[in-house]
Amino acid sequence: xxxxxxxxxxxxxxxxxxxxCAAPGVPGQPPGCEVTPRADLPLEQGLxxxxxxxxxxxxxxKLEFRTDLGAELTLTPQAAAQLKLPPGAPLVIxxxxxxxxxxxxxxxxxxxxxxxxxxxxxxxxxxxxxSPAAGLLGLAATQGLDIDIDPAARRLRLYAVLGCxxxxxxxxxxxxxxxxxxxxxxxxxVPVTLDGTALRxxxxxxxxxxxxxxxxxERAGAKLPPIQPGAPRLGLVPFRRLELGDxxxxxxxxxVIEVPLAGDAVLGNDFLLRQRIWISPATSKVYVARxxxxx
Numbered sequence: 001x002x003x004x005x006x007x008x009x010x011x012x013x014x015x016x017x018x019x020x021c022a023a024p025g026v027p028g029q030p031p032g033c034e035v036t037p038r039a040d041l042p043l044e045q046g047l048x049x050x051x052x053x054x055x056x057x058x059x060x061x062k063l064e065f066r067t068d069l070g071a072e073l074t075l076t077p078q079a080a081a082q083l084k085l086p087p088g089a090p091l092v093i094x095x096x097x098x099x100x101x102x103x104x105x106x107x108x109x110x111x112x113x114x115x116x117x118x119x120x121x122x123x124x125x126x127x128x129x130x131s132p133a134a135g136l137l138g139l140a141a142t143q144g145l146d147i148d149i150d151p152a153a154r155r156l157r158l159y160a161v162l163g164c165x166x167x168x169x170x171x172x173x174x175x176x177x178x179x180x181x182x183x184x185x186x187x188x189x190v191p192v193t194l195d196g197t198a199l200r201x202x203x204x205x206x207x208x209x210x211x212x213x214x215x216x217x218e219r220a221g222a223k224l225p226p227i228q229p230g231a232p233r234l235g236l237v238p239f240r241r242l243e244l245g246d247x248x249x250x251x252x253x254x255x256v257i258e259v260p261l262a263g264d265a266v267l268g269n270d271f272l273l274r275q276r277i278w279i280s281p282a283t284s285k286v287y288v289a290r291x292x293x294x295x
Contacts, residue, residue: 033164039109055107063137068204072140073118079134161282170278193243199264207268216264
């Protein structure tokens with residue numbers, strides 16, 4: 001079987017089981033497979049993050065959508081003050097207490113508005129410098145729907161998928177699929193193989209780059225220097241091959257970090273925004289378009 005070579009930051013994909021459809025967008029489905037559009041959100045132009053509009057108590061705000069964050073809504077203190085949101089019960093995690101505010105109506109696209117508690121954090125350590133976002137929008141806001149990330153069209157769409165199983169045809173482009181798992185906080189996980197070692201990678205729109213944990217690197221046979229206190233990263237480490245299903249990267253140089261990850265690795269926005277991707281909790285698969293996005 002032929003394979004398509006990949007390079008970090010320029011991920012060109014050749015998936016298993018190529019499927020071709022006759023119409024753009026969401027094509028016709030097999031009998032009994034229902035795909036219903038629920039929300040269609042524009043992505044902010046020119047940014048390497050998923051910035052989408054939402055309404056908080058009727059006021060439009062920009063939020064960074066995070067595929068690796070379970071919490072429904074996080075706001076910066078400045079945004080909460082500007083929106084005049086009343087305090088809610090604090091969120092207690094172990095010995096830590098995080099302030100929260102009450103939101104009467106959070107609306108994402110055409111989804112029904114519903115009340116929410118928003119965590120107050122950041123912006124330092126939560127949003128990248130210069131971000132126009134007022135906070136973060138987590139997976140709970142998608143209400144379990146399928147997520148279509150379409151960088152070429154600058155859209156993020158949500159779909160209700162019912163009765164499809166392995167027969168779902170997510171989009172017209174030739175594509176393949178990876179198994180989709182979930183982490184302890186609901187993070188999306190996909191299997192990868194690094195130098196013959198099976199690892200799990202988190203799909204993270206909160207990371208600009210693909211990362212590898214020290215533990216994952218050592219399991220794959222890397223000989224690393226001793227841990228240096230206060231050093232968050234070890235730098236680029238060479239490997240022979242990285243595989244995601246039928247997608248192959250030869251001689252990758254992976255950025256290894258000391259910070260613990262939910263999985264062994266992180267597939268960041270250099271992967272998620274390189275081509276169209278459909279994350280399907282309904283079918284437990286991630287569908288990846290063959291062609292890189294060209295907006």
